Amino acid sequence: MCKIFVRADPNLYDTSTRSLRLHGVVTSIRLENHFWHVLGEIGRRDGMNVNQLITKLYDEIIEARGEVQNFTSFLRVCCVRYLSLQILGGIPSDVSVPIWSLDANAVLAQERAAFEPLVPAI
Numbered sequence: 001m002c003k004i005f006v007r008a009d010p011n012l013y014d015t016s017t018r019s020l021r022l023h024g025v026v027t028s029i030r031l032e033n034h035f036w037h038v039l040g041e042i043g044r045r046d047g048m049n050v051n052q053l054i055t056k057l058y059d060e061i062i063e064a065r066g067e068v069q070n071f072t073s074f075l076r077v078c079c080v081r082y083l084s085l086q087i088l089g090g091i092p093s094d095v096s097v098p099i100w101s102l103d104a105n106a107v108l109a110q111e112r113a114a115f116e117p118l119v120p121a122i
Helices: 002-006 033-045 050-065 071-088 104-118
Strands: 015-022 025-032
Touching: 015 033, 015 050, 025 033, 025 071, 033 050, 033 071, 050 071, 071 104
Parallel strands: none
Antiparallel strands: 015 025
16 A cells, blocks of 8 residues: 555655745745646636746635634645545546635535534534
8 A cells, every 4th residue: 555655756745945925025935846736726626827826726715714823734635625626526527627616605515514423512
């Protein structure tokens, strides 16, 4: 089993830093190359480059939550959720289908139903 993970191309888990502007403020984001690739795919689905996607995600998380403690972690989780939602069927694997065209409430409900048993009771 582990050979599948251990023998992966090291370039996938090497990191790279990209600089971008978020509303005029220059910032740097360091992610593993595989996450940059996934962000690129997500952005292309909606006609955006990676910087445009990151800016949109930043704006929307700030609007929804008021702040985000660790934006880089948020981006990683976005990538994992994107791939997971494709497996669940909530996001079509056909990359010509834009994310904006999906019924977000239905996708979120499907995700909650799939992972509900995994959430420990408080």
